[in-house]
Amino acid sequence: MWELLAPAGSYESIIAAVNAGADAVYAGGSLFGARAYADNPDEKHLIQGINYCHLHGCRLYLTVNTLLREKELEEMLEPFLRPLYESGVDGVIVQDLGVASWIYERFPGLPLHASTQMTVTGADGVRFLQAEGFSRVVPARELSLAELREIMKETDIEIETFIHGAMCYSYSGQCLFSSLIGGRSGNRGRCAQPCRLPVCSLDGGKSSENAGYLLSMKDMCTLDLLPDILEAGIASLKIEGRMKRPEYTAGVVSIYRKYIDLYQAAGRAGYRVEEDDRTVLLDLYNRGGFSEGYYREHNGRNMMSLHRPNHRGTPALRVCRERRSPGNKSSSVRAQALVSLGKGDVIELPGGREITLAADTKQGFLADIPGGRPQPAEGAILYRTRNVRLLEELRKKYVAGDRKREISGIFTVSPDSPAMLRLMCGDVEAAVCSAVLAEPAVSRPADAEEVRRQLQKTGNTPFVFRSLEVQLTGRLFIPVAKLNELRREGLEKLEQALLDQSRRICPENPSRETAALPQSGGTSSGTSLPENLPRETAALPQSGGTSTETLLSGNPPRETAVQTQTAAPDNPRVNVLVTTKEQLEAVLENDFAEIDTIYLDTLLLGAVQRNVRKNLPGKASAGANRQDLRRELFARIKQRGWRCFLNCPPVLRSLDRALLEDASVQELLCSMDGFLVHTIDELSYFRELIRRKHLPAVIVADENLYVCNRRAAAFLYGHGVSRITLPAELNFRELMDLGLKNTELVVYGYQPLMQSAQCVRKNTSGCTGIPSVMYLNDRRNVRFPVLNRCPVCCNTIYNSVPLMLCGCRAELKRLAPAYVRLSFTVESDICRGKPFQF
Numbered sequence: 001m002w003e004l005l006a007p008a009g010s011y012e013s014i015i016a017a018v019n020a021g022a023d024a025v026y027a028g029g030s031l032f033g034a035r036a037y038a039d040n041p042d043e044k045h046l047i048q049g050i051n052y053c054h055l056h057g058c059r060l061y062l063t064v065n066t067l068l069r070e071k072e073l074e075e076m077l078e079p080f081l082r083p084l085y086e087s088g089v090d091g092v093i094v095q096d097l098g099v100a101s102w103i104y105e106r107f108p109g110l111p112l113h114a115s116t117q118m119t120v121t122g123a124d125g126v127r128f129l130q131a132e133g134f135s136r137v138v139p140a141r142e143l144s145l146a147e148l149r150e151i152m153k154e155t156d157i158e159i160e161t162f163i164h165g166a167m168c169y170s171y172s173g174q175c176l177f178s179s180l181i182g183g184r185s186g187n188r189g190r191c192a193q194p195c196r197l198p199v200c201s202l203d204g205g206k207s208s209e210n211a212g213y214l215l216s217m218k219d220m221c222t223l224d225l226l227p228d229i230l231e232a233g234i235a236s237l238k239i240e241g242r243m244k245r246p247e248y249t250a251g252v253v254s255i256y257r258k259y260i261d262l263y264q265a266a267g268r269a270g271y272r273v274e275e276d277d278r279t280v281l282l283d284l285y286n287r288g289g290f291s292e293g294y295y296r297e298h299n300g301r302n303m304m305s306l307h308r309p310n311h312r313g314t315p316a317l318r319v320c321r322e323r324r325s326p327g328n329k330s331s332s333v334r335a336q337a338l339v340s341l342g343k344g345d346v347i348e349l350p351g352g353r354e355i356t357l358a359a360d361t362k363q364g365f366l367a368d369i370p371g372g373r374p375q376p377a378e379g380a381i382l383y384r385t386r387n388v389r390l391l392e393e394l395r396k397k398y399v400a401g402d403r404k405r406e407i408s409g410i411f412t413v414s415p416d417s418p419a420m421l422r423l424m425c426g427d428v429e430a431a432v433c434s435a436v437l438a439e440p441a442v443s444r445p446a447d448a449e450e451v452r453r454q455l456q457k458t459g460n461t462p463f464v465f466r467s468l469e470v471q472l473t474g475r476l477f478i479p480v481a482k483l484n485e486l487r488r489e490g491l492e493k494l495e496q497a498l499l500d501q502s503r504r505i506c507p508e509n510p511s512r513e514t515a516a517l518p519q520s521g522g523t524s525s526g527t528s529l530p531e532n533l534p535r536e537t538a539a540l541p542q543s544g545g546t547s548t549e550t551l552l553s554g555n556p557p558r559e560t561a562v563q564t565q566t567a568a569p570d571n572p573r574v575n576v577l578v579t580t581k582e583q584l585e586a587v588l589e590n591d592f593a594e595i596d597t598i599y600l601d602t603l604l605l606g607a608v609q610r611n612v613r614k615n616l617p618g619k620a621s622a623g624a625n626r627q628d629l630r631r632e633l634f635a636r637i638k639q640r641g642w643r644c645f646l647n648c649p650p651v652l653r654s655l656d657r658a659l660l661e662d663a664s665v666q667e668l669l670c671s672m673d674g675f676l677v678h679t680i681d682e683l684s685y686f687r688e689l690i691r692r693k694h695l696p697a698v699i700v701a702d703e704n705l706y707v708c709n710r711r712a713a714a715f716l717y718g719h720g721v722s723r724i725t726l727p728a729e730l731n732f733r734e735l736m737d738l739g740l741k742n743t744e745l746v747v748y749g750y751q752p753l754m755q756s757a758q759c760v761r762k763n764t765s766g767c768t769g770i771p772s773v774m775y776l777n778d779r780r781n782v783r784f785p786v787l788n789r790c791p792v793c794c795n796t797i798y799n800s801v802p803l804m805l806c807g808c809r810a811e812l813k814r815l816a817p818a819y820v821r822l823s824f825t826v827e828s829d830i831c832r833g834k835p836f837q838f
Contacts, residue, residue, distance in 0.1 A: 002230055002237060004260060005061075005160065006253045009242035011045040012399055014060070016250040018052060019403040021257030024059040025049070026093060028242065031080050032064045032072075032189075043080075047087045054502055055462040055495060056405050057426070059090035063242075064103075065115040067096050067187045067708040067729070070737045074709075078106065085110055088502030091136070095173060095187070098712030104133050109504065111135040113160070117173035117187070118680060121651050122147070123154040124688075125681035130157045136236070138162075140171050140651070141220075142294045142757040147654060149232050158235040163226070164252055164281075165240025167217040167293060167303075169195040170754035170797075171651055174704060177753040179729050180799055187706065187729060195754075196309035201764045202775040202783065210764035214776065216309040217758075221281055221290035223273045226259055229295070231268075244285065247391045250398035251284045279314060283387045288312045294757065298793055301763045314339075316347060316384035317367065319376045333369040333376055337361045339384075346386035350374045354385065404464035407494065411455060414473035415440065421455070421490045425463070428501065430494035434486050445475040454483045461491050572816075575744065577647055577676075577823040579603060579787070581633070588636055596819065598637050599647040599676050602656070603771055603789065605630055605665055627664040634668060643673040645700065650755040652681040655792040660685075674698040674722075678705065687720040698722040700744065704752075713740055723819070728803075732811050742818050747805045749823025750785060750798035759795050760786050773826050785826040798826055 006017035008027040017025045027049060028040045041049060046062075053060040062084055068077065077099070081092075085107045092110060094100045095117035103110060113136040114120060114129045120139045129137055136158040139151065143161075152159055168175065178192040179185035200211035220240075222229060229237065237260070239252050255277050263271050281290070287305035289312070297303070317335035341361040346354050351374050361367045369382070376382060405425060413419035418433045448470040456465045573596035578584045581604065587595070637644045646669065649656040659665060674697045675686040683699065690697050703725040707713045713724055725744045726735055728751055761767065761774055769790050776784045776797065787796040805812065812820075 001264065002260060003059075003160075003235060004253065004256055005236045005238040006249055007165075007239055007241040007244070008041075008049070008249065009244065010039040010246065011041040011049055012246040013242075013244075013249045014041070014049040014052060016246040016394075016399045017253050018056050018058050019398040019401050020250040020253035022058060022253050024061060024090070024236070025053055026061040026063055026238075026242075028063040028189075029080065029084070031076065032066050032068065043083055046084055046089075050084065050087045050089055050502075051499055052462075053090075054088060055498055056403055061091040061093055061113060062089050063093045063115075064099060065093045065095045065117050066189045067185075067706050068099055069730075069734055070709045072709075073098060073102060073711060077102065081107065082506050086504055086506050088499070088504060090502070093138070096706065096708065096712060097715045098707075098709040100132070100134070101711050101715050107506065114138060115173075116140060116162075119171050119173040119651060120680060121653050122657070122681045123151045124652065124684040125679065126151055126155045126157055126159075128680055128684035130155060136160055138238070141167065142171060142653075144298070145225075145228060145232055145295045148234065150654075152233050159233075160236035160238055161229070161234050162220060162240055162293070163222045163229060163237045164220055164256065166219050166287075167291075169215040169217055169758055170756050174650065174755040175753070176728060176751065177797070180751060180753060185729055193309075197779060199776045199778050199784075201760055202777055203761075203765060212306045213309045214304070214306060214760060214763065215754075215758075216287065216305045217303055218287050218289055218291045218305045219285060220293040221278075221286075222292055222295065223255070223259060223278065223281075225292050225295055226256075227263055227268045227271055230260070230263055241285075245391075246399045247394040248284050250394045251280055251390070254394075254398065255281060280390065282312075282314045283384070283390055286312050299758045299762065303758070304763055306763075311385050313348060313383040313385035314387075315381050316341060316345070317369070317382040319369075319378055319380045319382065320366065321378055322371075322375065331371040331375075333371060334366055335369055335382060337363050337365050337367060338381075339363050341367070341384065342387070342389040344386075344388035345384050348383050348385050350376050350380075402460070403462075404458070405462055406466040407463045408466050409455070409468045409490075410471070411451065411468065412471040412473075413476060413478065415476065419478075419486065421486050423490050423494045425494060425498060428494065428497050430490060430497045432486060432490040432493055434482060439477050440475065444477075446472060446478040448472050451478060451483065454480060455487050457484075457487070458491065462495065463491060572745075572818055572820045573597075575599060575645075575819050575821045577601070577749070577821060577825075579647075579825045581629075583824045583827065584633060584637075588640065595640070595642050597643040597645050597673070599645050599821075600633070600637075601647045601825075602649045602659065603791065604633065605646075605659065605668065630664070630668050634671060644671075645674040645676055646672050647676045648678060648682045648686070649792060650752070650789070650794055650796060651679055652685060653792065653794075657685075659791060670695060672697055674700060676700045676702050678702045680705070683716075683720065690720075701725060703727045703746065707738070707740070708734075710738060710740070713738070725821070726815075726817065732808075732815070735815055741816070744819040744821055745805075745812070745815065745817040746803060746823055747812075747820045748802060749821070750802045750825050750827075752796050753784070753799055754795075754797040756795045756797070757793070759788060759793065760797075761788050787826060796825075 003023040004021065005024045005026060006022035008014040008017055008025045014025050014027060027046065029046050030040055030042055050060045090111065091113050092103055093113045093115050094103065095115040100112055104112060112134045114134050116138040120126060120129065120137055121143060126137050138160045139148065141162050148159060148161065173187065175186050177194045179187065181194060182192045184190040184192040195215035196213065198212060199214050201214060237256065239256065241248055241252065259273065287310065288308050291303040315338050317337055320334045320336055322331050322333055340363045341357055343357055343360050345357045347357065347369065348354050349372065353372060355370060407423055407425045409424065410422045420431060420433045422429065422431045451472065452468050452470045456468055458464055574594065575597040576587055576595055577599035578587060579601040584604070587598070634644055660669065669689065670693055677683045677686055677699055683705065686699055689695065699721050700723045701716050701721045705716065706727050707716065707724050708727060708730060716724060723742055723744055724740065725746065759767065760776065771790045772788050774786050774788065776786055782800045784800050785798045787798065789796065
């Protein structure tokens with residue numbers, strides 16, 4: 001009924017997950033997985049893993065959930081995926097829309113699962129992906145149970161959610177922190193986890209007492225929430241942890257298996273979580289305890305691991321006193337064991353020092369801990385970070401153990417017919433015969449019970465007999481060797497029949513006409529782009545553009561003062577994104593006649609006050625003022641002959657939709673010339689709005705609707721997108737390999753590093769409900785702006801310095817984007833810590 005989905009970062013972990021009771025396993029191979037540094041199995045072990053899963057009634061899903069460059073997609077994906085497809089892999093988890101399109105076409109019948117890296121946050125995105133051939137969606141981990149129920153109410157596709165394990169501070173797929181700061185892309189499976197490093201918060205540029213691991217989240221544990229999650233109708237319950245050891249996988253899976261089975265047998269009334277099981281999970285891994293994730297709350301300090309980024313362990317010892325050795329200046333600490341401790345257990349001391357216990361210590365007994373500095377204070381609790389006995393038990397039971405699959409059989413033999421052994425496993429059957437198995441007995445005939453015992457010796461095969469019926473007719477002598485041969489042949493044939501169920505033959509030349517992704521709104525999803533890309537439907541100003549050379553020579557723009565001048569028509573047009581009214585005023589007050597488009601941030605639609613976020617009626621006068629401001633800003637932009645596009649929210653959640661569907665905002669949306677969208681949900685939402693309202697507006701895909709290969713570009717162009725923003729993670733050579741036209745390139749602006757449902761201000765100094773900017777300082781005293789999007793309770797963390805392509809004129813000329821963008825976010829008054837004023 002419910003699938004328990006386990007992580008496997010190695011072949012050993014696959015075995016451990018299956019033996020511990022997983023219904024399915026997700027694993028990556030040597031390429032294209034979002035855990036590039038896990039001990040990922042190679043092709044041989046992946047195929048063995050697929051076979052092991054299928055022989056034990058489990059499924060294995062392959063992670064291909066990274067962004068692929070053009071050459072990787074065209075040259076490397078097919079030989080990597082083909083043997084796994086033919087071996088019967090049960091599904092592929094993908095992030096890249098180009099990869100999804102390619103797999104759908106090249107490997108028919110292979111189920112596609114949308115990774116949480118796609119940042120799907122609502123029914124709009126789920127419906128879109130379902131129409132494009134996906135059979136399952138893993139939404140963003142930030143969604144509440146109420147939002148998940150709404151998705152399942154409005155769609156009929158499988159939904160998979162995380163129930164245990166590590167949590168990212170950023171929406172998955174919306175984090176460029178590791179990539180832009182350290183050159184290791186999370187979208188390529190190489191995240192360096194900068195969120196686990198210490199930072200301090202600055203409010204308005206002033207020092208703050210709030211320092212620590214402000215971006216490090218606790219791991220999720222949902223044992224107490226499990227009945228609610230199961231009753232919500234979630235199809236697949238996913239455990240995070242492909243970077244963890246096999247014992248971790250075994251332990252976590254076995255406990256969740258226990259409680260899923262308990263709920264299924266006893267219902268909510270009989271559901272109770274034992275404290276010993278909580279302790280096991282804490283022993284395996286926790287960061288200062290657990291949270292229940294976002295299922296019940298939007299964000300909060302209690303979800304954060306503010307004081308440590310790594311494994312906390314469990315309480316093990318209470319310090320009694322310092323003990324000085326006679327005749328020796330060194331000292332040790334005497335501590336009482338709170339639980340039974342084993343030889344080899346690791347204890348953490350103050351300052352992060354660790355010691356390994358040299359002997360067993362029973363609960364209540366005293367142990368001597370070597371001295372050192374800093375010395376733990378009397379009464380302090382010391383934690384065990386490695387429980388050797390637990391790990392050994394899990395390894396012996398699940399990793400080194402061998403789970404058997406139950407089968408049944410019927411053995412018949414008579415003097416007048418060949419001996420036959422029929423074996424059944426589920427709905428799969430195998431039969432073997434032997435014409436020379438039995439002969440008339442001279443003295444002692446074969447006994448049915450002895451024959452049964454001999455045939456039931458399944459040894460190291462994957463099977464164990466649940467039942468075996470033996471039908472002997474007449475007085476017969478049956479050689480044991482012949483019985484063994486018949487049994488071995490029968491079990492091999494049954495194993496082959498089970499594996500053959502899922503094996504496939506890969507077509508050499510699949511038809512693009514029949515295998516292409518279903519098109520809900522556009523052109524073919526083939527690999528080659530049309531010569532003439534889709535042209536925007538909204539009329540373009542005829543006054544030409546602004547010179548790229550002028551834009552990118554000399555000093556970069558300072559705050560909101562942009563210097564431009566008239567340029568030749570064949571140069572890229574200039575678009576300007578503004579986030580505050582002050583930034584827009586700075587643009588309007590200067591002579592920018594050749595600007596093509598102003599992107600108005602959603603915050604400029606008018607700040608939704610805190611009473612709106614609490615679903616309380618707002619004041620009519622405040623609503624009228626906001627509506628008047630929107631109309632005024634829009635009118636002033638249009639008076640300059642510029643187009644006006646909406647810069648949509650970073651993600652589209654229920655609060656964002658509430659703002660967009662306000663009647664006065666809808667009126668403004670229908671006057672917009674276009675929309676800059678960031679997620680699949682927004683693409684689906686605004687494409688439908690344009691269709692329903694018959695609007696001449698166009699859709700521009702921002703850089704986090706990633707296009708790293710031509711097939712991804714073709715997919716977006718075929719589904720309502722008029723222009724693509726070139727992604728920040730591709731270098732010049734890779735952008736040239738794409739060879740795309742009708743593109744937009746950001747040439748100035750603070751680049752978003754994270755989009756988060758968490759709030760730095762709320763978690764440090766408390767929520768104000770007023771949009772503003774604060775800062776994070778890292779351990780090297782580098783300052784990162786944080787924009788608090790209070791109307792929709794979302795934070796954007798920006799890079800410490802703006803992108804400035806001043807010295808790249810030659811490269812830009814070769815790249816030849818149709819548009820360049822100046823992006824203003826935290827400049828001007830915000831830099832001095834002043835809140836937004838509307």
